[in-house]
Amino acid sequence: MKIYTKTGDKGETSLIGGVRVPKDSLRIHAYGDVDELSSVLGVAGNQYHDKQTLHELQEKLFELSAEISKPDSEARITGEDVDWAEKKIDELAAGLPELKNFIFPEGPGAMFHFARCVSRRVERTVTSLAREEKVNPDAVKFLNRISDLLFMMARKVNKDVGIMDDKWVTR
Numbered sequence: 001m002k003i004y005t006k007t008g009d010k011g012e013t014s015l016i017g018g019v020r021v022p023k024d025s026l027r028i029h030a031y032g033d034v035d036e037l038s039s040v041l042g043v044a045g046n047q048y049h050d051k052q053t054l055h056e057l058q059e060k061l062f063e064l065s066a067e068i069s070k071p072d073s074e075a076r077i078t079g080e081d082v083d084w085a086e087k088k089i090d091e092l093a094a095g096l097p098e099l100k101n102f103i104f105p106e107g108p109g110a111m112f113h114f115a116r117c118v119s120r121r122v123e124r125t126v127t128s129l130a131r132e133e134k135v136n137p138d139a140v141k142f143l144n145r146i147s148d149l150l151f152m153m154a155r156k157v158n159k160d161v162g163i164m165d166d167k168w169v170t171r
Contacts (some may be wrong), residue, residue, distance in 0.1 A: 064142070
């Protein structure tokens with residue numbers, strides 16, 4: 001089977017269901033950004049001990065991508081996914097010192113900081129899409145939690161190798 005189809009040679013692509021749209025539509029940007037986030041997490045995961053949580057997050061991102069790639073699709077991201085993210089954030093926070101200042105994205109956790117930045121772009125893109133088309137509100141909430149989760153993962157990775165946040169405190 002050939003990987004190339006040539007159906008996108010004129011700047012259009014198909015959504016799930018066969019609807020053709022321009023490759024630069026917000027919907028395409030949105031699920032492309034989700035795909036990028038999942039890929040960045042794959043790289044960041046080399047530094048992370050909790051592979052199960054990382055894989056669960058990537059699975060949820062695949063579900064989000066599938067939801068976004070089909071207009072008027074059934075919601076795949078639910079309030080349970082938002083709750084899952086909040087639970088993971090709280091679990092990580094319980095093992096870390098209270099943060100009182102901004103920190104620089106350095107150390108082995110820097111890839112999670114990078115993933116956090118990508119997740120914020122995903123959230124902005126999906127929010128823009130939601131202004132023009134119907135988007136599941138739980139998907140937007142979930143994306144809002146993901147940047148916080150990735151921030152906590154970055155802190156945890158650094159703590160695990162003995163790098164404490166106060167090393168990079170800003171004034």
